[in-house]
Amino acid sequence: NAIDSYKKAIQIDPSFGVAYTNLGLVYLLKEEWLEAIKQYKIGLALSDQNTDEYWTAYANYAIVIGNLGDTDRAKEMISEAEKHGYKNKIDCKIRRNRPDGNCFKIYGRNGHESV
Numbered sequence: 001n002a003i004d005s006y007k008k009a010i011q012i013d014p015s016f017g018v019a020y021t022n023l024g025l026v027y028l029l030k031e032e033w034l035e036a037i038k039q040y041k042i043g044l045a046l047s048d049q050n051t052d053e054y055w056t057a058y059a060n061y062a063i064v065i066g067n068l069g070d071t072d073r074a075k076e077m078i079s080e081a082e083k084h085g086y087k088n089k090i091d092c093k094i095r096r097n098r099p100d101g102n103c104f105k106i107y108g109r110n111g112h113e114s115v
Helices: 002-012 017-029 033-046 052-067 071-083 092-096
Strands: none
Touching: 002 017, 017 033, 017 052, 033 052, 052 071
């Protein structure tokens, strides 16, 4: 599985930032936000900011931040990534099937999704 593969890559080379950010993406897709944050923080710190991969990972990290409720910070992060050439290749409105185009799932106090 992907998680095991990325963890093995990290064991082989703990300085391989892309392995951490890709692991963060797996956790993002599984909606395991806190684990995703942990991996993105490590991976981004180890990655070269002069690459497209860095800014794509940074934008994905922003999605995690948004899903944890800090949508203003997430939007600022996406804007920063766009300044560095990041382009959202998947329209959030289509991906999340939301009429308002909001990319983030926001959970209320009862744990249910609200838009």
